[in-house]
Each structure stands twice: as structure tokens, then as C-alpha cells.
Amino acid sequence: MSLRHGLLGLLAEGPASGYDLSRRFQEVLGALWPAQHPKIYAELGRLVSDGLIDIDSHGPRGRKAYRITEAGRAEVRRWLTTVDVDHTVRLEALLRSYFFWLMDPDDLARHLASEAEFYTEQAAAYRAYAARKDAGEFGSAPQVQSMRITIEGGVRVYEALAEWARWAATYRLPAATAGAPGDGDPGADHPGGGAAGTGDDRGDSGHGDG
Amino acid sequence: MSLRHGLLGLLAEGPASGYDLSRRFQEVLGALWPAQHPKIYAELGRLVSDGLIDIDSHGPRGRKAYRITEAGRAEVRRWLTTVDVDHTVRLEALLRSYFFWLMDPDDLARHLASEAEFYTEQAAAYRAYAARKDAGEFGSAPQVQSMRITIEGGVRVYEALAEWARWAATYRLPAATAGAPGDGDPGADHPGGGAAGTGDDRGDSGHGDG
DNA sequence: TCCAGTCATGTACTAAGGGACATGTCCCTT
DNA sequence: AAGGGACATGTCCCTTAGTACATGACTGGA
Numbered sequence: 001m002s003l004r005h006g007l008l009g010l011l012a013e014g015p016a017s018g019y020d021l022s023r024r025f026q027e028v029l030g031a032l033w034p035a036q037h038p039k040i041y042a043e044l045g046r047l048v049s050d051g052l053i054d055i056d057s058h059g060p061r062g063r064k065a066y067r068i069t070e071a072g073r074a075e076v077r078r079w080l081t082t083v084d085v086d087h088t089v090r091l092e093a094l095l096r097s098y099f100f101w102l103m104d105p106d107d108l109a110r111h112l113a114s115e116a117e118f119y120t121e122q123a124a125a126y127r128a129y130a131a132r133k134d135a136g137e138f139g140s141a142p143q144v145q146s147m148r149i150t151i152e153g154g155v156r157v158y159e160a161l162a163e164w165a166r167w168a169a170t171y172r173l174p175a176a177t178a179g180a181p182g183d184g185d186p187g188a189d190h191p192g193g194g195a196a197g198t199g200d201d202r203g204d205s206g207h208g209d210g
Numbered sequence: 211m212s213l214r215h216g217l218l219g220l221l222a223e224g225p226a227s228g229y230d231l232s233r234r235f236q237e238v239l240g241a242l243w244p245a246q247h248p249k250i251y252a253e254l255g256r257l258v259s260d261g262l263i264d265i266d267s268h269g270p271r272g273r274k275a276y277r278i279t280e281a282g283r284a285e286v287r288r289w290l291t292t293v294d295v296d297h298t299v300r301l302e303a304l305l306r307s308y309f310f311w312l313m314d315p316d317d318l319a320r321h322l323a324s325e326a327e328f329y330t331e332q333a334a335a336y337r338a339y340a341a342r343k344d345a346g347e348f349g350s351a352p353q354v355q356s357m358r359i360t361i362e363g364g365v366r367v368y369e370a371l372a373e374w375a376r377w378a379a380t381y382r383l384p385a386a387t388a389g390a391p392g393d394g395d396p397g398a399d400h401p402g403g404g405a406a407g408t409g410d411d412r413g414d415s416g417h418g419d420g
Numbered sequence: 421t422c423c424a425g426t427c428a429t430g431t432a433c434t435a436a437g438g439g440a441c442a443t444g445t446c447c448c449t450t
Numbered sequence: 451a452a453g454g455g456a457c458a459t460g461t462c463c464c465t466t467a468g469t470a471c472a473t474g475a476c477t478g479g480a
Contacts (some may be wrong), residue, residue: 002302003466009309019428033305034298036468041430061428061475076309081317085303087328088244092212092296094363095243099219099290101352107291118297142311149378153304153371160370161363168359213436229458246438251460271445271458 002086003035004043008052008076011068013143015056018044019063028129028147031122032154047072093161097168112169119162126154212296213245214253218262218286221278223353225266228254229273238339238357241332242364257282303371307378322379329372336364 010016010024018041025035044066047053052072056065068076093115100108130151138144220226220234228251235245254276257263262282266275278286303325310318340361348354 001466002305006305006308009312012309012312017428018430022428029305029308031297032299032301034300034467037428038430038432038469039467059428062430063428063475077312080306080309080313081321085306085325085328087241087303088300089242089367090244090298090300091242091363091367092298094360094367095212095216095239096290096295097360097363098216098239098357099222099286100356100359102219102222102287103290111291115295118295145381146310147308149310149381150304150308152377152381153301153307153374156370156374157299157301157304157367160366164363164366167362171355171359171362211435227458228460232458244437247458248439248460248462249437255460269458272460273445273458 002033003039004047005076005079006033006035007040007043007047008068008072008079011053011066012073012076015065015067017059017063017065020065028150028154032150032157091161093165100168109169112165116162116165116169119158119165123155123158123162126151126158130155212243213249214257215286215289216243216245217250217253217257218278218282218289221263221276222283222286225275225277227269227273227275230275238360238364242360242367301371303375310378319379322375326372326375326379329368329375333365333368333372336361336368340365 006025006029007021010021016024018037021044022035022037022040025033025040029035044053048055048066051069052075053066053068056067058064103111130148132138133144133148133151138147216235216239217231220231226234228247231254232245232247232250235243235250239245254263258265258276260281261279262285263276263278266277268274313321340358342348343354343358343361348357
């Protein structure tokens, strides 16, 4: 339900159309909270029915600008102060890293290099944005101050990922060090993976327990 | 489709049941790539139909252990080497930060303190895990080496977020500095938000253009 | 005047995520 | 013998995300 509140928050700055909101989501928020226009238009319709926003004006090409209502303002404040933050993180890059041992060392090196490059670019984009803000380009309205905090979050997260990718490239996997997987002590237990290789590790393994 | 490949990757270590896989996903991956058991069981069924895994053994309480097939092994390698990484990030915490200007300074301070605490704890949990690995507790099989990389990613991302929350708490929003919003130059333009406060900023604003 | 490009809004369909519900086994303790 | 708790698998349904498709208005330049 965060898209709903994201739209309300943006509309708290002033009236905007679905198209405007769509672009706003792409700009700063795009790489931190993606939202496609079909979702935005649908949600705007729901927000109108719920009385949290209403139509401010009609423009050319069917443009409709929405305005937040008092109920909407109250709702976004309620969300910010009383609803728990959804701390769900979903990083495919880190999921993949769990399976790096299945990759050919050369492919892995290439992969990590391109990952590092991608994150570095993202971080640089956010840093450039922060610099423009700090140079006063966007003024110093409260919204701009808080946008600055979001940007800083983008910089830090992407920098962390970039550094992680570079660190990972220097971390020697056994396969890369010794030329073949399976050296060391491959039979060793690891958490939750004790079942690996045996299929069953519980006391109630196999069959006849009864 | 990453859950599919995540399951294949886990099964590449050795046979496991849906229940095992479910727990594996909770452990290290839980805070980086959440997966609920209903999805896992459903996906396992699909993987069997597609011939990427098959049933290895039956255990007590209806336990079914799955084994990866050669086709499955090839598929997970294909994914790792030829499919582009999905770089989508979705951090509700950063979305919220965009709207901090709507919050009461005291509520915001409390919010940031609890955010910092949460991320610090997550980072500590990952760091503890990394320490156990580095102490040799899980052996040195290739899978364990690559798990170590994933853990490092968790540490770095959560540390970055923790530091960001602490930094944000020291970043003075105008409202907190001067006591009231609206000082500075509130009318100043900012990117994509030029419409804010005016409703329409295009040349084709309002009505009669045609 | 045509055409490309941007503005602008929407529907339809598919896939994915996530909570609630349902069922039953086996083990250990009391 | 009873019962709590972990083990173990699954279905159902609703919400959310995301892609593809469809349509039309207006602007500026060739």
C-alpha cells in the first residue's frame, strides 16, 4: 500500500497530474521505489473514491490535476507516524551471490566488474543530484531538504553495493584459487545446509520410525 | 522468476525438501530475498513438471526430498551467466524519507532512532554470521565461500542504511531549525516538482489552447 | 501539411507476493 | 495417555507488480 501513500505525499507538495506523478517517481525515487503508470492511474482513481484527493483542474489533452484533501493529508501523516516501516529488502544481486560457486571464475569476474560499474554509476548519479541540491539549485523548501535525505540514502546504498562487488571480486573462492571445486573439507556442515548431499539429516530420517 | 532459480541453486548443493528450502531461505537469504513456503511448494511442483528437478526420496510425515537434474543444473548456470541481473530495489524506508518534511520533528527523531537501531541489529546479525564462517565453523566448501560473499553484502547494505539513518537524524530540516516550515525560499523550483504549488507548469497549462 | 515526438490517460492480461486456512505426523515430556 | 511443539505439505484467495496494448491531443520542425 506504499504507492498509495507515496502519491499522497507527492500531492501534499501541491496539485499534480498522473503524468507528473509518474515522472516524479522515475526521477529520484525511480531506483528506490519503482512505480509504473498503470498502477498510478488506478491508485489515483481509488484515492478519489476514498475522498483523499480530488480533481483540481482539467488541462489540455485530457490532463487532470489532482489536489490532496484534508483527509488525505491526515492519512499520509498517519502512515508516516503510526504505520510500521516495511523493512522488506529484495536484492537479486545478493541472491545470485549465494550461487557464485556454480559459476566459472572468468564469468564471475566479468559479472562482478559489470555489477560494480552499474552501482558506481547509480551512486554517481545520486551524488550529482545531491551536489546540485547543495549548490542551492532547488532552493531550500522543506520538501527539498527531505528530498536531500532520500538522495543521500540512494548514494549510500549504491556505494555500499559497488564496494561490495569490488570486494567480492578480490575474495578468492576455492575454485578460483585451487583450480577445481571440492578441495578444502567439502563434507563440512553449514547452517541449514546440513541436509545438503545427504537428503535427510533429521533423526526421523528415511523410513521405519514408529 | 528468481525464486525458481534460487531453489535450483540451493538444490545444486544437494537434495532437500520444501521444508528444508523454506528454512534455508529464512536464514541467510531471509532479509535479502524473502520467500514464503506456499510459493516454494508451488514452484517445486513446476520444476518437477519441467524436468529440472525430481524426487530423490520420501521420508516420514510425507517428507519429499528433491534432487536437481542435469537440465536443472544447466538452467541455473544459464541464469547466472546469461540472464541480466534484475537491479530493482524497493526500500520503503527511503520512500518515506522523501516525505519527512510532513512529519513533526520529534516524531521524525524517534522514527530515525528506531530505524537506525533496526538496521544496526541486522548488520550485527550478519556480522556475527560472517565471524562464525571466518572461524571455520561451516568448513570451506565452495558453497560456504560464496555464502560468505552474500553475508558480506548483507552487512554492507544494512550498515549503509544504519549510517544513513544516523546521518539523517543530524541533518537539520528547516522546520526543526527555525521552528516552522516555510522559511528559506519555499517558492523555488525543484526538478519535476515545478508543478508543486501551482498545479500546472507546462506551456499548455490550464485550458484554452487550440 | 505531414510527421515525429512528447504529453496524457487509460484497459487488459499475466505473473508474483503474501496472508489465512487446512491437515496430518512424529517426538518428547509430563 | 495426553498434549505441546516442531516437522511437513499443501490450497485458496486477495492484493500488488508489471508488461503489452490502445488511443488520442498538441507542438514544433521539415
